Amino acid sequence: MRLIWDILLFVVIAAGLGLSSAYMAINHAQKIDLYQIGPWMAWPEATSPKSDPYTQALQAREGELLLGAGEGLSFEANHDDDGTPLDGACQYRVSGEQLPARLWTLSLVDETGHFIDNPSSRYGFHSQALLRHSGDAFDIQIGPQALSGNWLQSPSQGKFRLLLRLYDTPLTSGGTLADITLPSIRWESCR
Numbered sequence: 001m002r003l004i005w006d007i008l009l010f011v012v013i014a015a016g017l018g019l020s021s022a023y024m025a026i027n028h029a030q031k032i033d034l035y036q037i038g039p040w041m042a043w044p045e046a047t048s049p050k051s052d053p054y055t056q057a058l059q060a061r062e063g064e065l066l067l068g069a070g071e072g073l074s075f076e077a078n079h080d081d082d083g084t085p086l087d088g089a090c091q092y093r094v095s096g097e098q099l100p101a102r103l104w105t106l107s108l109v110d111e112t113g114h115f116i117d118n119p120s121s122r123y124g125f126h127s128q129a130l131l132r133h134s135g136d137a138f139d140i141q142i143g144p145q146a147l148s149g150n151w152l153q154s155p156s157q158g159k160f161r162l163l164l165r166l167y168d169t170p171l172t173s174g175g176t177l178a179d180i181t182l183p184s185i186r187w188e189s190c191r
Helices: 002-027 053-062
Strands: 035-037 039-044 071-076 091-096 103-109 124-126 137-145 151-153 161-167 183-191
Touching: 103 151
Parallel strands: 137 151
Antiparallel strands: 035 039, 039 071, 071 161, 091 137, 091 183, 103 124, 103 161
């Protein structure tokens, strides 16, 4: 009888450890192959045939459709240049210059990845529809109250994320991510 209880205990412990380690690996798969430039994070190998099985399992579970390696590269930011999480009640300035892509977009989404409803129905900008300073420099202001120029409305409360997508970029076909300068995200004020 003691042998049966020992075997049963061993099976329960082994199953618990196996399932919990698989759960932890899949839920933290985004940290595998993570590439970070300032506040911007990217997973360039996530859609390649060389991606690890944990990343593939995470994508299958979330149902997220990522850009293919030949289409472009996607970056995500959930904090500013100082490492503070992006807060909808605060105002931020995203500043940069032309990025190495034929077209790029910057979108504001909630924590679940959905666009945030707003009265202006503006959910992002693309590189062809920006007001620019001299040359290729641009500023995009993000905040809950309307501002002049390039402005995206953040939720009046709660966290949000920024998605930067580079389409038809040389970074996916031999260029190196170390050579790129991405826009800065600077906190300006909170109400």
